[in-house]
Amino acid sequence: MSQRKSPKKSVKHVPPNDWQDVWDGIVEMRKSKNAPVDLIGASSSADRNAPPKVQRFQYLVGLMLSSLTKDANTNQAIQNLRSVGLTVDKMRELTEDEIDTHIKGVGFHKTKAKNIKKVADILHEKYDDDTPPTYEEVILLPGVGPKMGHLFIQLSTGQAQGIGVDVHVHRIANRLKWANSTTPEGTRVQLESWLPHDKWMEINELVVGFGQTQCPAQNPKCDTCLISKICPSSALGKQKRTRSSKTEKKKPKRAVKSRKRAKDSSSDDPSDDYESNFLDSDDDRVVAEDSEPDDEND
Ligand code: SF4
Numbered sequence: 001m002s003q004r005k006s007p008k009k010s011v012k013h014v015p016p017n018d019w020q021d022v023w024d025g026i027v028e029m030r031k032s033k034n035a036p037v038d039l040i041g042a043s044s045s046a047d048r049n050a051p052p053k054v055q056r057f058q059y060l061v062g063l064m065l066s067s068l069t070k071d072a073n074t075n076q077a078i079q080n081l082r083s084v085g086l087t088v089d090k091m092r093e094l095t096e097d098e099i100d101t102h103i104k105g106v107g108f109h110k111t112k113a114k115n116i117k118k119v120a121d122i123l124h125e126k127y128d129d130d131t132p133p134t135y136e137e138v139i140l141l142p143g144v145g146p147k148m149g150h151l152f153i154q155l156s157t158g159q160a161q162g163i164g165v166d167v168h169v170h171r172i173a174n175r176l177k178w179a180n181s182t183t184p185e186g187t188r189v190q191l192e193s194w195l196p197h198d199k200w201m202e203i204n205e206l207v208v209g210f211g212q213t214q215c216p217a218q219n220p221k222c223d224t225c226l227i228s229k230i231c232p233s234s235a236l237g238k239q240k241r242t243r244s245s246k247t248e249k250k251k252p253k254r255a256v257k258s259r260k261r262a263k264d265s266s267s268d269d270p271s272d273d274y275e276s277n278f279l280d281s282d283d284d285r286v287v288a289e290d291s292e293p294d295d296e297n298d
Contacts, residue, residue: 035209
């Protein structure tokens with residue numbers, strides 16, 4: 001099992017004075033709870049009637065399946081696995097190919113099938129078929145990175161040890177000047193330096209849904225946004241519309257490449273792509289706004 005880097009950087013970021021007004025505006029726009037993340041996000045992965053440790057395993061598998069995958073496809077894969085029994089025992093019993101058959105719709109399904117099986121073995125051997133109790137331990141599991149680790153701890157314990165920053169949270173935090181970073185991991189560190197702890201549980205679902213419905217990577221709907229008067233990036237909607245009308249139907253190169261890769265090959269490794277491109281705090285490669293698919297999780 002490879003040891004993941006644990007970012008130690010502590011960067012104090014000073015947010016705009018009116019961040020609370022911006023937050024309240026987003027809460028207002030999210031009241032209808034009509035984003036994919038509200039209906040079929042990670043919190044719906046577990047069978048609420050299952051024993052607690054089975055639910056924790058199901059949350060973990062749901063998060064592992066969700067990287068570079070639309071919520072609807074993740075949800076379908078979870079339902080498929082639950083129909084045969086999404087437990088540590090069952091995943092140990094199935095072959096990689098059998099697991100793969102049930103999760104074909106998700107990005108990097110072959111690698112994820114391999115990782116789910118490895119994780120089930122580790123949980124059986126080290127944790128009595130339960131999941132690790134701490135963030136530090138959960139991110140040592142294959143295919144589990146910092147974002148998944150923080151979201152898993154939140155889902156499984158009801159407490160936040162850190163903020164789960166995916167491409168939506170990363171993009172929007174930087175648009176709002178809540179952070180100034182080229183990587184999701186840098187954004188996480190900066191957000192955690194100032195955002196009150198009682199908001200750490202809420203921010204991921206709040207902002208992911210806002211990104212899915214109002215402020216996507218391409219063509220943010222600034223003209224109907226309640227916070228457009230105080231958003232530092234409110235000119236983006238106009239710029240994006242002008243640009244996209246000129247380049248109509250052209251797919252951004254990286255998004256196309258990412259989708260091609262997500263169709264899977266046995267050599268694809270989401271932890272190589274996802275972790276090193278998006279989550280390594282020492283990696284200053286920019287996640288270009290145009291490169292982000294609007295409806296996928298990182
Ligand atoms: S970029 Fe546009 S849609 Fe996004 S928060 Fe700012 S005003 Fe709203």
